[in-house]
Amino acid sequence: MPHSHCHDHDHDHVNVDELGLQYNLFQKIDKDNLQCLNESEDGAGKTVFKAWDQRLDRIQYVESDADEELLFNIPFTGNVKLKGIRIASEDTDSHPAKLRLFKNKPNMTFDNVSMAPDQEFELQKDTDGVLEYNPKIVTFSSVTHLTMHFPSNFGAESTKIYYIGLKGEWTPGHNHGVTICTYESRPMLEDHKLKHLDSVHKSID
Numbered sequence: 482m483p484h485s486h487c488h489d490h491d492h493d494h495v496n497v498d499e500l501g502l503q504y505n506l507f508q509k510i511d512k513d514n515l516q517c518l519n520e521s522e523d524g525a526g527k528t529v530f531k532a533w534d535q536r537l538d539r540i541q542y543v544e545s546d547a548d549e550e551l552l553f554n555i556p557f558t559g560n561v562k563l564k565g566i567r568i569a570s571e572d573t574d575s576h577p578a579k580l581r582l583f584k585n586k587p588n589m590t591f592d593n594v595s596m597a598p599d600q601e602f603e604l605q606k607d608t609d610g611v612l613e614y615n616p617k618i619v620t621f622s623s624v625t626h627l628t629m630h631f632p633s634n635f636g637a638e639s640t641k642i643y644y645i646g647l648k649g650e651w652t653p654g655h656n657h658g659v660t661i662c663t664y665e666s667r668p669m670l671e672d673h674k675l676k677h678l679d680s681v682h683k684s685i686d
Contacts, residue, residue: 500533501532501533501534503565503648504533504565504567504646504647504648505532505533506557506561506563506647506648506649506651507530507531507532507646507647509557509558509559509561509651510530510555510556510557510558510647511556511557511558512527512530514556515527515530515553515554515555515556516552516553516554516588517543517551517552517553517554518551518552518553518554518590518591519545519546519547519548519550519551519552519591520543520544520545520546520551521543521544521545521546521639522543522544525541525542525543525544526543526551526553528541528542528543529541529542529543529642529643529644529645530555530645530647531644533610533646535644536567536569536609536610536643536644536646537569537609537610537643537644538643538644539643541643542641542642542643543641543642544575544639544640544641545631545639545640545641546639548638548639549631549632549633549634549637549638549639549640550591550630550631550632550633550640551577551629551630551631551640551642552589552590552591552594552628552629552630552631553627553628553629553630553645554587554588554589554626554628555626555627555628555629556587556625556626557624557625557626557627557651557654558651558653558654559625559651559652559653559654560623560624560625560651560652560653560654561621561623561624561625561627561647561649561650561651562618562621562622562623562624562649562650563616563621563624563627563647563648563649564615564616564618564621564648564649564650565613565614565615565616565646565647565648565649566580566602566613566614566615566616566645566646566647566648567607567610567611567612567613567614567644567645567646567648568580568604568607568610568612568614568642568644568645568646569607569608569609569610569642569643569644569646570606570607570608570640570641570642570643571608571641571643572606572608573635573637573641574634574635574636574637575634575635575637575639575640575641576604576606576607576634576635576640576641577604577631577633577634577640577642578603578604578633578634578635579601579602579603579604579631579632579633580601580602580604580614580629580630580631581594581598581600581601581602581629581630581631581632582598582599582600582601582602582616582621582627582628582629582630583596583598583599583627583628583630584599584620584621584624584626584627584628585624585625585626586626586628587626589628589630594630594632598630599617599620599621600616600617600620600621602614606635610644610646613648621649624649625654627647629645
C-alpha cells in the first residue's frame with residue numbers, strides 16, 4: 482500500500498507540472514501589440530498573461546476603470562488552436578461574471594462588442610485558476626487574434642483579474658508575412674510600374 486500511495490502522490494505532482502506546460506500560450510502572445518481597453522493603469526492588462534506558477538501572484542493585476550467592462554485584444558505570433566482558458570480573480574463581487582470570445586477580429590473596441598461573440602461563458606468565482614473553460618475546438622482551431630470581452634462582474638463598480646491562462650497548440654504563421662508583402666506590392670505595381678520593374682531587374686542582376 483505505501484508504494485501505491487507514493488504513486489498517487491507522484492501522479493498528482495505530474496498533473497500540476499503538466500498544467501504548467503500546457504498553459505504556456507502566454508509566451509506566444511505579441512505582448513507589444515496586446516491591448517487592454519478600460520484598464521485603470523496603463524499596461525496592467527499585459528501583466529495577467531503570465532506563467533502558470535505565477536497565477537497566485539496578487540501584486541500584478543488589472544482593474545477596470547470607468548465601469549466594470551474589460552476588453553483584451555490579444556494578437557498571437559502564429560496560429561493557435563485554443564483548448565482551455567483559466568481565470569483567477571478574488572472572491573469578491575469584482576470577479577468577472579461573464580466572458581465573451583471573438584476570433585480573428587483585431588482592434589475591437591467597446592463600440593463593436595455588441596456583435597454576437599463566437600462563444601460565451603458564464604464564469605464562477607475562482608481565486609486559484611482551478612476552473613477550466615473549454616472553447617469550441619472547431620471554432621477556435623486557427624486563431625491569430627483573440628478578443629476577450631468581460632462585460633460584467635458580480636455587482637462591484639470595477640472588475641479585477643489577476644491571471645488569465647490560455648492552453649492550446651501553437652504553430653508558426655508562415656503565410657502571414659507573404660500576405661502582407663502581396664498586399665503592399667499591388668499598389669506599387671500600379672503607381673510606380675516602371676520604377677518597380679527597374680528595381681526588380683536590378684535585383685535579378
